[in-house]
Amino acid sequence: MSTRSWWGWGSDEAALTSAEIDDLLTRVAALLPDHDFTDHPPPAPQSLPVPPPRISVPATLSAVFSDDVRERLCHARGKAFRDVVRNLHGDVSHVPDLVARPRTETDVIDVLDFCSANAVAAIPYGGGSSVVGGVEPRFDHPAVTLDLGRLDRVVEIDDVTRSARIQAGALGPQIEDQLRPAGLTLRHFPQSFEFSSLGGWLATRAGGHFATLYTHIDDLTESIRAITPAGVSESRRLPASGAGPSPDRLFLGSEGTLGVITEAWMRLQGRPRFGTTVSMGFDRFHDAVLATRAIAQAGL
Ligand SMILES: Cc1cc2nc3c(=O)[nH]c(=O)nc-3n(C[C@H](O)[C@H](O)[C@H](O)COP(=O)(O)OP(=O)(O)OC[C@H]3O[C@@H](n4cnc5c(N)ncnc54)[C@H](O)[C@@H]3O)c2cc1C
Known part of the structure; x- marks a missing residue:
């Protein structure tokens, strides 16, 4: 079991060694000779003045x-470059007061009830790969981060209509691992796939940039269930609908402002039976762009 880095991408175990950092510094400094390459080793969480x-x-x-300091720091920011820089500089402004990891949807309701009763802000958190400050308590008010990571199951697969009911905290690899035995795939592959969740994809209207054609999470969504301040919201599960405004569109891209998405029915596809990888070389960058467009427009 690996330990998620509190300050940057990935796990502590997968971090670069000091020899690898030295090698990287030498290479980058050769390309950018007039720049400052001062190393900023990650500070120990316990050494930081976290209020x-x-x-x-x-x-x-x-x-x-949990009120554990490392846990709170882990959830204070997303993974934009500016987030990593601030962490490496030991800037600990705006850290959530507590972190909640609900085990069930009832726990989510209990946490939100606690927050309402105590006038505490609640911030939903999936994989924490936000690059727009979406998980950051950037205000001077008590805050609880609600990490959905324990809600990580594919609960139901309907292989007749090729869809699945999936809990919002499931990360990309957890979803694909659970769909694989059924020969199905969600085929949503953002570059943050390894450390981003279904709930995060829905709440940010993610694009699966590592695939072609229908890769936008909007296209793959059949219905969404969320806990809102006014109660449970669940859209009807239909193969398609043209009746009235779509309630799912409210939650897609809502960045956690309307409620906590707990699960969704998602459209699936059969897994490809054959796969191959080929590298193509181009003399001019523009020719590569034209070829990429031709492939995309061919509908492959
Ligand atoms: C290296 C890297 C590569 C990336 N590549 C892509 C890419 O290819 N395509 C793309 O679209 N984006 C990409 N992103 C951005 C980011 O990964 C996406 O926005 C992703 O969808 C966020 O998912 P998450 O689970 O990490 O959400 P988080 O970062 O945890 O949360 C993001 C927002 O969603 C809200 N939220 C999270 N879960 C829920 C929930 N269950 N209910 C309600 N609100 C919730 C949070 O409050 C926050 O506002 C990338 C980011 C990084 C750092």
Whole structure:
């Protein structure tokens, strides 16, 4: 089991070694001779002046909440370049007071009830790969980050209509691993695939840039279930609909502002039976762009 890095992409175990960093520095410095390449090793979480939480872990939900400093730092930011830079500089402004990891949808409701009763902001969190500050409590108000990572199952597969009910906290590889035995795939491959979740893809209207054709999460969504301040919202599961405004469109791209998505029915495809990889060389960059467009427009 690997440990997610608190300050950057991936896991602690997969971080570059100091020899690899030296090698990289030598190569990049040769390309950019007049730049400052001061190394900023990641500070130890316990050494940083993280303010104590302004709220206490509720006794009835102690199995769900954490006030651990590393856990709070881990959830303070997304993974944009500016986030990594601020972490490496030990900038610890705006850290959530508590982190909640609900095990069930009922836990999600209990956490939101606690937040409402105590006037605490709740920030949904999937894989934390946001690049637009979406998971950051950038305000001076007590905040709980609601990490959906424990809701990681493909609950139901309907292989007649090729769709699946999937919990919102499931990360890309967890989804594909659970669909593979049925010979099916969601075929949504953002570059952040390894560390981003279904709920995050829906809440940010993600694009699967590692695939062609229908790769936008909008195209793959059949229905969404969410816990909102007004109760449970669940759209009807239909193969297609042209009746009235689509309620799913409200949640797609909502960045967690309308409620917490707990699961969704997603459209699937058969897994490809044959696969091959080929590299093509072009003399001019523009020719490569034209070839890429021709392939995309061919509908492959
Ligand atoms: C290296 C890298 C590559 C990337 N590549 C792509 C790419 O190819 N295509 C692309 O579209 N984006 C890409 N992104 C951006 C990012 O990965 C996507 O926005 C992704 O969809 C976020 O998913 P997440 O689970 O990490 O969400 P998080 O970062 O955890 O959250 C993102 C937003 O969604 C909200 N949210 C999360 N879960 C829920 C939920 N269950 N209910 C309600 N709201 C929720 C959060 O509050 C936040 O506002 C990339 C980012 C990085 C760092």
